[in-house]
Each structure stands twice: as C-alpha cells, then as structure tokens.
Amino acid sequence: MSFVRPEAGEALARYREAMVGVAVILLGLWWAIGSLGLIKWIGLTVVAFGIAILWSGLRHARIRAGHGGVGVVQVDERQITYLAPVGGGFASLDDVGRIEIATDRAGLAVWRFRTGNEILFIPVRAEGAEALFDALTALSGANIDAAIRAANQPPNDTVVIWQRGVAKLH
Numbered sequence: 001m002s003f004v005r006p007e008a009g010e011a012l013a014r015y016r017e018a019m020v021g022v023a024v025i026l027l028g029l030w031w032a033i034g035s036l037g038l039i040k041w042i043g044l045t046v047v048a049f050g051i052a053i054l055w056s057g058l059r060h061a062r063i064r065a066g067h068g069g070v071g072v073v074q075v076d077e078r079q080i081t082y083l084a085p086v087g088g089g090f091a092s093l094d095d096v097g098r099i100e101i102a103t104d105r106a107g108l109a110v111w112r113f114r115t116g117n118e119i120l121f122i123p124v125r126a127e128g129a130e131a132l133f134d135a136l137t138a139l140s141g142a143n144i145d146a147a148i149r150a151a152n153q154p155p156n157d158t159v160v161i162w163q164r165g166v167a168k169l170h
Contacts, residue, residue: 015061021054062148063133069108069125075135080113082122091120093138101150102158109154124151136162 002009012019028050031043071084078093091113098114101124109124111132122129129151136142142162150159 015057017057017060018054019057021050021057024050024053059144059148063130063151069123069127069129071123071126073122073126073128073131075131078135078138080120080132080135082120082126087121089120091115093135097164099136099142099161100158101147101155101161103154107154109151
C-alpha cells in the first residue's frame with residue numbers, strides 16, 4: 001500500500017537527481033559555514049559539485065520519459081539501435097551527418113538520424129528514447145535545449161539538433 005499518489009511519485013522520481021543536488025549543496029554549505037580552515041574550502045568545493053548535479057538533474061527532469069510510442073531505443077556507446085515491428089534500424093554517431101526532430105504524418109514528434117542517403121526515424125515517445133539525449137552530449141555543438149523543447153512540444157517545422165561540420169580544405 002502506497003501513501004503517495006502515482007502522479008506525485010512520478011514527479012519525485014523525475015526530480016530525484018535535482019533533489020540529490022540540493023542535498024549535496026546543503027551539506028557543502030553546512031561545512032562551509034560551520035567550519036574553519038580546510039573543511040571550509042572542502043565545503044565550498046562540495047557546493048560547486050552540488051550545483052553541477054542540480055543543473056544536470058533539472059535538465060534531465062525536463063526530458064519526459066519515453067512511453068506509449070512504438071518500439072524500443074537502445075544506446076550502447078556510440079551505437080543507436082531502434083527495435084520496432086516495422087521500420088527499425090541502427091545508426092552510429094560516427095556516421096551520422098545530421099540529427100533533426102520533426103513531426104510525422106500523425107503529428108507526433110520523431111527523431112531523424114541522417115547517415116548518408118539513409119534516415120533512421122525514431123518516435124520521441126519510444127521506450128528508452130530519453131537515452132538519446134545522453135548520446136547527444138558526445139556531439140560537439142549539439143543543441144540539447146532545442147531538442148528538449150522539440151521533444152516535449154512537437155514542432156511545426158523541422159528542428160536541426162546537430163549537423164556535422166564541413167571540413168575546409170586550404
């Protein structure tokens with residue numbers, strides 16, 4: 001028997017990393033304010049780590065977990081695999097030239113991973129699709145905030161999340 005409503009439990013689970021960050025900040029402040037010497041400086045360092053954890057936790061909380069979409073997404077190192085009854089596939093981040101979020105014919109948001117002439121379509125609500133955001137952090141210049149906005153609210157136009165730079169030859 002649970003004393004917490006399911007909606008409240010989901011919200012707490014969604015913000016758990018941010019709550020850990022707040023707890024680390026409070027611990028660091030307690031050490032920084034209540035101590036002298038080396039412990040004070042360690043406390044300030046702990047506060048800095050807590051701020052980083054809080055920032056990361058708030059960013060992850062903005063990403064709605066994928067549920068209700070077709071298929072399952074798996075990310076293993078730099079390999080993205082989409083398992084679906086129809087239209088599944090895989091893409092390596094080393095081969096991807098462009099990543100976009102657009103809407104499909106049903107008006108739902110989908111990821112587009114372009115590798116040469118092939119495109120891997122992944123519904124934003126596919127199970128495990130939140131792992132794609134962590135994979136994006138490996139790409140220099142990826143606009144993760146635009147990806148979060150486009151994933152939470154299906155865009156009217158295609159949103160380019162990342163594009164491989166063209167090498168300039170001199």
